[in-house]
Amino acid sequence: xxxxxxxxxxxxxxxxxxxxxxxxxxxxxxxxxxxxxxxxxxxxxxxxxxxxxxxxxxxxxxxxxxxxxxxxxxxxxxxxxxxxxxxxxxxxxxxxxxxxxxxxxxxxxxxxxx
Amino acid sequence: xxxxxxxxxxxxxxxxxxxxxxxxxxxxxxxxxxxxxxxxxxxxxxxxxxxxxxxxxxxxxxxxxxxxxxxxxxxxxxxxxxxxxxxxxxxxxxxxxxxxxxxxxxxxxxxx
Numbered sequence: 001x002x003x004x005x006x007x008x009x010x011x012x013x014x015x016x017x018x019x020x021x022x023x024x025x026x027x028x029x030x031x032x033x034x035x036x037x038x039x040x041x042x043x044x045x046x047x048x049x050x051x052x053x054x055x056x057x058x059x060x061x062x063x064x065x066x067x068x069x070x071x072x073x074x075x076x077x078x079x080x081x082x083x084x085x086x087x088x089x090x091x092x093x094x095x096x097x098x099x100x101x102x103x104x105x106x107x108x109x110x111x112x113x114x
Numbered sequence: 115x116x117x118x119x120x121x122x123x124x125x126x127x128x129x130x131x132x133x134x135x136x137x138x139x140x141x142x143x144x145x146x147x148x149x150x151x152x153x154x155x156x157x158x159x160x161x162x163x164x165x166x167x168x169x170x171x172x173x174x175x176x177x178x179x180x181x182x183x184x185x186x187x188x189x190x191x192x193x194x195x196x197x198x199x200x201x202x203x204x205x206x207x208x209x210x211x212x213x214x215x216x217x218x219x220x221x222x223x224x225x226x
Contacts, residue, residue, distance in 0.1 A: 006157070032212075043203070043216040044158070093157050101146050101165075101207070103214070105157035 003027060004096050006106030013084055014114055021079045021109045023094030029074035030096035035067075038091040038108075050077045084113045116141040118217035120204050126223045131194055135220045137187040137204030145209040149178050149189045152201045152219070161189070161202075194224045 003026040013019050023033055031052050036044040048058045048069050056069035066088075068080040077096075081088055094106040118139045127133050139147070146165045150158035162171045162178040164187070170179045175192045191198055204217040 004157075034214075041221075043218045045216075046214070091155070095157075097212070101148075101163050103148070103160070105150075105159070108155065108157045110155065 004030075004094065004104045004106045006094055006109055008109060009107060010110045010112075012112045012114065015085050016083055018080055018082045019084055019111060021081075021092055021094070021111075023077045023079070023096070023106050025075045025096045025098075025104075028096075028098050030077075030098070031074060032097050033071060033077040034095040035069060035077075035079050036093045036095065038093060044093060047079075081111065084111070086113045089113045116206070116208065116213075116215045118204055118206050118215050120202075120217040120220050122220060123218070124221040124223070126225060127194055129194060129196055129224050129226055132190065132192050133194060133222065135189045135191075135202050135204075135222070137189070137217055139185050139187070139204070139206045139215070139217075141185075141206040141208055141215050143209035144182065144185075145207040145212070147178075147180055147187050148205040148207070148214075149176070149187075150203045150205060152203055154200070158203055158205075191222075194222075196224050196226070198222060199224045 005024045007022045033050040035047045038044045047062045048056045050056045050069045050071040052071045058064045071077040093108045121136045148163045149161040152158040164180045177190045180187045201219040203219040206215050
């Protein structure tokens, strides 16, 4: 079946540094990818919708200059958390649309900012 | 405002027992309803997807129902196993912009 690979699965960084998270669709082309953030015991919250070859669409309240999204190919989207701070510590999950209603999720990336 | 509410918030059952999780939604326009299983520290994995015309759908020991009139869905787990311990999330997709609205999930713990 379709697989979405997310890397890294866990990252620890110092405050002020930038972190890049990759999301790849392994056996299908994903024209649209989604980035979510999930805090403990809470639901997934959509951060932005990423379309291949165009600018991402950010949800209200999500800073586009802080969370840079690049979707340069049909199989790869990246999320860069710039100048990370402890409040950015969270679980980040990407998702890609497949055929029909299919929506596949990555395994997530746990970001801890010290 | 589009909302998805799930109950109970958490549930503990003995291995081998059955359980039913509930989902109520106010999402318009409705496209489909999905149930996902999310293990701790992992991404959600799809269990079932139902469109407006589908009343029930099964995936192994998981059976989902949908009542589009009352805007309710349930997920029934039969003969639970320890590996069923996870969060179960009800997700409704709107017919416009393919946006997903997530419920807060039900945390299920299956014990010996």
